[in-house]
Amino acid sequence: MSHTLLNESNADQYRTRVTLLGTAGGPPWWDGSDRTGISTVISVNDDHYIVDLGEGWGPQFRKSNLGPVGFQKGLDNVRAVFVTHHHSDHIVDLPNLLLLAWHNGSDGLKSPIQIYGPGNRGELPPIFAPENREQLPEVFNPDSPTPGLTESAAKLMEAYALDINDRMRDNAKQDLRDVFEFHDIELPGTTGDRPNEDPTPEMEPFEVYRDENVRVTAILVDHRPIFPAFAFRFETADGSVVVSGDTGVCENIVKISADADMLLHECIDMDWVDTLMGPNSPKPDANLMQHMLAAHTSIEQVGPQAQAARVKSLVLTHLVPGNTPAEKWQQAAAGYDGDFYVGEDLMQFGIGAPRG
Ligand SMILES: [Zn+2]
Numbered sequence: 001m002s003h004t005l006l007n008e009s010n011a012d013q014y015r016t017r018v019t020l021l022g023t024a025g026g027p028p029w030w031d032g033s034d035r036t037g038i039s040t041v042i043s044v045n046d047d048h049y050i051v052d053l054g055e056g057w058g059p060q061f062r063k064s065n066l067g068p069v070g071f072q073k074g075l076d077n078v079r080a081v082f083v084t085h086h087h088s089d090h091i092v093d094l095p096n097l098l099l100l101a102w103h104n105g106s107d108g109l110k111s112p113i114q115i116y117g118p119g120n121r122g123e124l125p126p127i128f129a130p131e132n133r134e135q136l137p138e139v140f141n142p143d144s145p146t147p148g149l150t151e152s153a154a155k156l157m158e159a160y161a162l163d164i165n166d167r168m169r170d171n172a173k174q175d176l177r178d179v180f181e182f183h184d185i186e187l188p189g190t191t192g193d194r195p196n197e198d199p200t201p202e203m204e205p206f207e208v209y210r211d212e213n214v215r216v217t218a219i220l221v222d223h224r225p226i227f228p229a230f231a232f233r234f235e236t237a238d239g240s241v242v243v244s245g246d247t248g249v250c251e252n253i254v255k256i257s258a259d260a261d262m263l264l265h266e267c268i269d270m271d272w273v274d275t276l277m278g279p280n281s282p283k284p285d286a287n288l289m290q291h292m293l294a295a296h297t298s299i300e301q302v303g304p305q306a307q308a309a310r311v312k313s314l315v316l317t318h319l320v321p322g323n324t325p326a327e328k329w330q331q332a333a334a335g336y337d338g339d340f341y342v343g344e345d346l347m348q349f350g351i352g353a354p355r356g
Helices: 057-063 094-104 149-159 161-170 251-257 270-277 286-295 299-309 326-333
Strands: 003-005 016-022 039-044 047-051 078-082 113-118 180-185 206-210 215-220 230-236 239-243 262-268 313-320 339-342 348-351
Touching: 016 057, 016 239, 016 262, 016 313, 039 057, 039 230, 057 094, 078 206, 094 113, 094 149, 094 161, 113 149, 113 206, 149 161, 149 180, 215 251, 230 251, 251 299, 262 270, 262 299, 270 286, 299 313, 299 326, 313 326, 326 339
Parallel strands: 047 078, 078 113, 113 180, 239 262, 262 313, 313 339
Antiparallel strands: 003 348, 016 039, 016 348, 039 047, 206 215, 215 230, 230 239
């Protein structure tokens, strides 16, 4: 058995666990949906590795009972955080981690929390369909229009300097700079040096992090024009788990997922896109529809991707829109032979065999 769906009675029996904190994709607030913004935790030996910090991940982490119970202890066992890409729905609650970690963790941190994310894009993305614009957008923050994780985090902390100084001077909190270490994920060699022409070059997964519990590799996926956009693979003693990040159909996601025990994959309901911009919508735009589909994977496409990668289980998450009914997402099992789940917030899986 390569994985087990967990409930309260067996949740503690597995050394390696996957927890879906939030399963909604996209910045919109979805009417009638209670899915939280995208965030996933891989836990090994009660150490936690978080992928993406969508809106509401913090309260969900608390509800998941993953951290130690007790005042100011919740985040103590968070070892590392991995950001797939710099779309707001994946990083909007990074400040929560930076500022609230003092008050809900860091009381006994084994070592600083390591935060990894995409580096500077290097050049601005093209303007989509400029011929349809009455006015072309002016570049925001032209001195640094495409920052990477390290720069973004440093600027966020600067923005909160008053709170940070107050907590250190008035509450004797440790220096916040000692609580985190930030890393821009460096692409190997010249890989990805033409982000507008070739955002997903042919490449092999490369290592970004390793400790006694996990080895984490990354690969570029196709979420154009956002770049870099990564999928991450976690190798543990109990099996391997891949988080797709946001991606359209591409060879690199098949490559990094090959024979994984679990693939957590994004999905978009193209019928919803059709109601917004399809031929019978108030504002038909075939070009924009194609653009959306290139950056995401439809219900019809995700099963064959998982099949091509021979993954043992497929879990849909980052669902767009968040209010498409579960029965509809179930159709994504078509074309795939393995175990299939439609992700729900706080759903949890054990990987490998239970602890002895
Ligand atoms: Zn995205």
